Amino acid sequence: MPNLPASHRLRLGRYAEPNRIYLLTTNTLGRAPVFQDFTLGRLVVGQFRHAQNQGWANSLAWVVMPDHFHWLIELQQGSLSELMQKTKSLSTRAVNMASGRRGRLWQQGYHDRALRREEDLVQLARYVVTNPLRAGLVARYGDYPLWDAIWV
Template sequence: MSTRPHAKHLRTGRYSESGQIYMLSAVTQHREPVFADWQVGRLVVHQFRQAQIEGLADSLAWVVMPDHFHWLLELKQSTLPALMLATKSRSARAINARLGRSGRFWQKGFHDRAIRREEDLQAVARYIIANPLRAGIVRRVHDYPLWDAIWV
């Protein structure tokens, strides 16, 4: 049995719709906590901003945890696989260069969840940015350097 039995099924039924809001997550290879160094985490944040500059997606909220990220966005001129390929490959190159290493940085695949229109987006954003609190990393979300939301 695979150590990640669900990984090959992450693409099953995946549909990308422009204007749809999604919550996306990706995990570092071997869950390595490289983003415990917040300056390394800023390299991922730069790719979230780059996606917006390129018109691929509008970021609504995000948090970069020590070994993964969650990104709430409205998809624009891209598909989910293309957006995540660009984000993960560009950030991997930048991070590997900064750390003086090479090779795979992210686990294969990503998780996505389409957000229904009736869901409270601010509640979803609060859930995302409260990850450092739930993980016990900080006592107040404002003490954590790797998050943002358009409502703040």
């Protein structure tokens, strides 16, 4: 394997296929808890909705945690890298404008996991949306404001 930084090695062999389901995860720069401010987290949610409205991806489930997000999608068009680049770029712009921040918001790269259709998507969606409960941010999963799933 070439001697590349970890974020570049993640991209080697990555293949995105339309109508395939992926779990995407990315972290804020330095794992800064930017989205403890739920208003800023809503701006990321707005980008998930924008991606769906543009026909780039169908959002199946998501959660925006204080320092990262998990997004379960069905890719519709383009590549995962294009989807994540657009989502990260547009959310950075929105968050920076709303908060007076400057510079990068997200760490370079992202993690993706392609799912087989026969995997239990509902179970994975529940895992995604109960992330705040496991992290100790809320006592009941429905109490956390920055999540959604089409099955719940």
